[in-house]
Structures are given as structure tokens and as C-alpha cells.
Amino acid sequence: MRVDELPIDGRAKALYAEEGISELYPPQADAVSAGVLEGKSLVLAIPTASGKTLVAELCAIRHIMGQGPRGKVLYLVPLRALASEKRDEFSRLGRLGIKIVLSSGDYDSNDPSLGRYDLIIATNEKADSLFRHRPPWVEAITLVVADEVHLLGDGSRGPTLESLLTRLRVINPRAQVLALSATIRNADEIAAWLKAGLVTSSWRPVSLKEGVFCKGSIMFKDGEVRQVPPRQVRGSEKDPVADIAADTIKGGGQMLVFTGSRVSATSIAKRLEEPVRQLLKAGEERRLMDLSSKLLGMGERTRLSERLARSVSYGVAFHHAGLTYQQRKAVEDAFRAQLIKVIASTPTLAAGVNLPSRRVLIYDYKRYEAGLGRTNIPILEEKQMAGRAGRPRYDTVGEAILFSRTEEEREFLMEQYVLASPEKVWSKLGVASSLRSHILASITMGLAHSLDGIFEFLDGSFCAYQYGMSSYRSSVLEAVSSLKSSGMIREEGEGLVPTPLGARVSELYIDPASAKVMLDGLRVRRSGLPSLSYLTLVCHTPDMPKLYVRGKEAEQVMAYLQDNSDLLLYDLPECGSFEYEMVLAEVKTALMLKDWIEESTEDQIVERFDIGSGDIHAYVESAKWLVHAAHELARLMGYHESAAPLRSLLIRIESGVKEELLPLISLRGVGRVRA
Numbered sequence: 001m002r003v004d005e006l007p008i009d010g011r012a013k014a015l016y017a018e019e020g021i022s023e024l025y026p027p028q029a030d031a032v033s034a035g036v037l038e039g040k041s042l043v044l045a046i047p048t049a050s051g052k053t054l055v056a057e058l059c060a061i062r063h064i065m066g067q068g069p070r071g072k073v074l075y076l077v078p079l080r081a082l083a084s085e086k087r088d089e090f091s092r093l094g095r096l097g098i099k100i101v102l103s104s105g106d107y108d109s110n111d112p113s114l115g116r117y118d119l120i121i122a123t124n125e126k127a128d129s130l131f132r133h134r135p136p137w138v139e140a141i142t143l144v145v146a147d148e149v150h151l152l153g154d155g156s157r158g159p160t161l162e163s164l165l166t167r168l169r170v171i172n173p174r175a176q177v178l179a180l181s182a183t184i185r186n187a188d189e190i191a192a193w194l195k196a197g198l199v200t201s202s203w204r205p206v207s208l209k210e211g212v213f214c215k216g217s218i219m220f221k222d223g224e225v226r227q228v229p230p231r232q233v234r235g236s237e238k239d240p241v242a243d244i245a246a247d248t249i250k251g252g253g254q255m256l257v258f259t260g261s262r263v264s265a266t267s268i269a270k271r272l273e274e275p276v277r278q279l280l281k282a283g284e285e286r287r288l289m290d291l292s293s294k295l296l297g298m299g300e301r302t303r304l305s306e307r308l309a310r311s312v313s314y315g316v317a318f319h320h321a322g323l324t325y326q327q328r329k330a331v332e333d334a335f336r337a338q339l340i341k342v343i344a345s346t347p348t349l350a351a352g353v354n355l356p357s358r359r360v361l362i363y364d365y366k367r368y369e370a371g372l373g374r375t376n377i378p379i380l381e382e383k384q385m386a387g388r389a390g391r392p393r394y395d396t397v398g399e400a401i402l403f404s405r406t407e408e409e410r411e412f413l414m415e416q417y418v419l420a421s422p423e424k425v426w427s428k429l430g431v432a433s434s435l436r437s438h439i440l441a442s443i444t445m446g447l448a449h450s451l452d453g454i455f456e457f458l459d460g461s462f463c464a465y466q467y468g469m470s471s472y473r474s475s476v477l478e479a480v481s482s483l484k485s486s487g488m489i490r491e492e493g494e495g496l497v498p499t500p501l502g503a504r505v506s507e508l509y510i511d512p513a514s515a516k517v518m519l520d521g522l523r524v525r526r527s528g529l530p531s532l533s534y535l536t537l538v539c540h541t542p543d544m545p546k547l548y549v550r551g552k553e554a555e556q557v558m559a560y561l562q563d564n565s566d567l568l569l570y571d572l573p574e575c576g577s578f579e580y581e582m583v584l585a586e587v588k589t590a591l592m593l594k595d596w597i598e599e600s601t602e603d604q605i606v607e608r609f610d611i612g613s614g615d616i617h618a619y620v621e622s623a624k625w626l627v628h629a630a631h632e633l634a635r636l637m638g639y640h641e642s643a644a645p646l647r648s649l650l651i652r653i654e655s656g657v658k659e660e661l662l663p664l665i666s667l668r669g670v671g672r673v674r675a
């Protein structure tokens, strides 16, 4: 199917012709045949890089440039990094007069300016929070693109996506839905739930060979066995991962290595430094040195950034959430430019931005899960890592290889992953905390006015589709009763209505349980409290991520707690209980934030808490959102003794400075380091 024959604006056809996109890929043609350009909703479940985004673009062009039911397009993605990537990718559509915006910023805002744009890109969480403010432009949306819709099965982020889609279909039932997914076993169920058509395919622009490495050779799924030549080195320097890397680079390729932990990613990068350096081409070493010094100049200097800069100077990098966004982006860009030859990464990269590589080596198929210890990763995740293999335009075939140490392990990996198909995606909306939050949202948004209304609303969820709502009846009743007892909703006649508190909590986009923790703490109305009291309070909410407490740290944190227990705005649980262990993690997190607002350098924090700059920024981001919420609740309830200190704490967290620097920080262009 030719692009110039599609029912889209001529200017768009010219743009694609210029980009060399003249013929649709087979799954794209299937999507068009399924009526996606005529407004039919569709689930498109095809491998990475097989052209999902182009289908979304063609649809968006139809909606915005007027051939279809003219309207706005909402493009949903699961991660901020992906949102930026999409904004950059779509910016060229600006030439067609399409106005594109990335909705970022705080959760507690309705961003009225968004109404001026045609194509709004947002993370699922951001869109969910925006809708709580009922912006007028929601009704003008005629196309919703939901990227990576298989994340419906993700325990932490799935429920948001699910309730967002459920709600959108109630608010805006005529909007076309285009759900993009990795290949999963039950894409048909998602399609049936969304009342959409389905296109699935395993077609890829670059074919994929999957196999398992064991003792010097790779056994592929198709039966081929290939030797990996060992490098000529002394016995102590033998390293099969370096052999695989060298073999890849010598053939003009690049490699992504996936491993289970940050420590392992860093150490693999380190041990590949010398073997990779030996294979660099003329001029590359210089360019890598330049990149290395650029990395050192990004943000505050820490031992982690020094470690990264060093590896990069050899043509290798590691990649994980401890790095800052800028560091990760620089590494990704240099890999795309084929300057960095190998990246050793934690699994976060697999679900992240588009980063193809000739070879993918899955070094470790185990991962640490809180409460479960080291567990095998799901097949879906392994397939997403494997799907990164094969660079369009550069490779004719991509190779995804699992690493094994014994014959037995090789057999296991072959059966368990290479020959297996991904698991089914199961809804996670039925979890109590998700229900609580989403029931409150549906009441405050006027989508449900009674208990029956709540059931009717939830009946449209994927959860109800898969399990039937009757199995969740008692959880729903429990959630409603907890919302009533915490004063967020109340009965009025036969119906349920939100209280001003409930309405504000929903807009603030926090778990009602978090609001309860905050209110219980602030109700005491003590004045003159130190910032640590408020920090430990927000860290005590279920919305705040917590730092992990290592064995030897527990005693230090316990000692600190004993000396400072009078500062806590909640009752300390019994020593030794599970709740007490949680409090230790919360207090450690609060102490890290305290260091941040007391102007410790990032490097000191990195050293003291064994985290990366990327983590500091992520925790600061969460704390900002929750301190803002606590401040708003204090104002709403008239708790003036807390409102003012929470306000200045918020600015200190935003800027990472002491109280006395607040006036300086308010000057334009003065940041933490300069102040």
C-alpha cells in the first residue's frame, strides 16, 4: 500500500515522500485495511520498530488536518522520557501547521493553555491528573493514542492507564482509540474491551534471531550454532562477555547488555572498557574524550558521573535510573550515533526510549523484587529486551542472546524464554489502593453519583471485563466506606457526593490514604516544628517512594529515631514490626531530603545514601508534589501553623537550599549551586 494513495492531506504525503517513506510496512497496511483512517478504534499489537508510531501519525493527521472528524489528539505514553522522545519526533509535523505540545509540569494544574494545541502528548499520570480538573478541551479530543498499552498489566502503573481509558470512554464516547502494544498473548481481550479492531503481527523490518550463549557458542532458535571467537588474552583476562562484545564490534555492530542490578551494569561496563577501546576506529577516541568531558560538565559532579565519564572515554557506558535524565540522553544519543559501542543497562531501558542495537545480550534474567528476592523476569519483558535487536537501515538481522553458564541453564533459557510466548496481561485495577483513588475520582468528576453509579462506571473497566465486577464487590464497598469515614465523600439522599476535601484531594492527585496521613499529622496543630517533622510526614504516605535500608544502616536510623521521636507527626509502630521497618525506610528517605535542603553536595548525598543523582532528582520530584499537597490541605483546613512552614519547605525542596538562601533563589537565573 502506497503512502501517496492514502486519504491524507497532500502536504503530509509530500513530507513522507521527502523522508523516503513511500510504501507502508505490512502491519501498517493491515491497520489501514482495518479502517484506522476511517475512524475505527484499533489495537495494534506488533513488535518494536515495526512502525506503530507512523500509524498513529497518519491517524492524527486525519483528525487535525480536517479530513476526518476534526478534533484534537491526545497521545498517551507511560514515561516522561518517552513523552520527550515523541515530542521531538513529532516536531517535524509542525511544518504541516500542526501545533504540538508536551504537557509536563505539576500534577495539580489544569493547564488551560493546552486548549490551543492540536496534538497533546502526556504521560498517563499527567493526563489522569489533568482530567481531574475537567479542562474544557477534553471534549474536543477525537483521537486518543495509548502507547504501550500492555502496561495495563503493570502493578504500579497499569491501574492509572486503565481507569484513564475507562473514564475517557465515558466522557468522550465518540473518540477513536488507537492502542499500541507489544506482541502479547491476549491483545484480543484488550481489543474486545475497547470495542476496537485488532491487528497483530510478528513482522519486523529487520529480522530477529534469538538464541542462548553457552561456553563459547551461541545456539539459535532456528538450530544454527555459531562459535564466538575468544580474544587472544592471558588466562586471567578471559571474559566471554568481552568476547561477544568484540565479535559484535568487529562486524560493525553495537551491543546492549541487560543485567539485573545497577552494580552489575556498572561493573560490566568497566570490564569491557579495555576490550572495546582496542577496537575503536581512528578519530573515535578523540570524540569519546570530548563526550566524556561534556558528561562531567553536566550537573553537579559526583563519583557516579566520574565513573560514567571514564567508561564513555573507552566507548562503553552503563545506563540506569541512578543517572540523571541528561546523562542518560547523552549516552543514548552517542549510541545512536554509533560512537558508544556497548551499553550495559538495567531493564529500565527495555521499556524506555527507542534504542536499537545489532546485538542484545541478556546477561541476567533475574531481578530483585521487594518481598520476593531474586525472581525470573517475565517473558514479556525478555521479549521487549530482545526486540531491541536490529538497527533499521544498518543491520539485515538483529540477534538477541541470553547468557548461560551451564548446559542445564542453556536448556532452561531456551525453553523458558526463547521458545516461549509472552504471558497474558491481567488487569491490576482491583487492588484496594487503586480502587480507592479511582472511585474518588469518578465521584468528584461527576461520573458516578451513587453506589450503583460506581458499579456501573467500573463495569466499563478491563478489570470487570476480565474478572467480572462481582468478585470486587466487597473491595469496592470497603473503599467507599473508607472514603466516607475520612470525610472525602458523603451521602446525600440516595446518592454520594464529594466533600470540598475529597474534591481537592482528587485534584491534588494523591492517594486518599496519603491525604489521611497528612491530615492526621497536621491536625495536632503544633507550631515551630522543624522541617524534618514535615519531611517524615510526607515520607510516611503511601505515595512517597522509599529508600532501601541496608542491614548496617538500620541501627543508625533506629538510634536517630529514638533521639528524635518527639518530632514525628504520627505514632511510632512497635519496634520490630513490619510497620516499624517501613518507618525506618521512610526516615532514611526524609534524612536524604534533609541533606538536600541543607545544601549537601550531590556527591555527598550519593556517597552517604548509596544512590545516584538521578535518584536524588526523582525523590525530590515526589517530595515536591507531596509537600505541595500537604500545604494545600493545611490551607484548606485552616491549619495556619503548618501552612507557612510547608510553603517555605516546598521552595527549599524545589531549589535544594537552606532557609536563609530563599531570597536569593527567588532571583532569576540563580540556582542551588550559585546561591
Ligand code: ADP
Pocket (backbone or CB within 6 Å): 020, 021, 022, 023, 024, 025, 028, 047, 048, 049, 050, 051, 052, 053, 054, 354, 392
Ligand atoms: P514503533 O513505534 O513500532 O517502535 P516506529 O514507528 O518508531 O516503530 O518506526 C521505526 C522506524 O521505522 C522509524 O524510524 C520510522 O520512521 C521508520 N518507518 C516506519 N514506517 C516506515 C515505512 N513504512 N517505511 C519506511 N520507514 C518506516
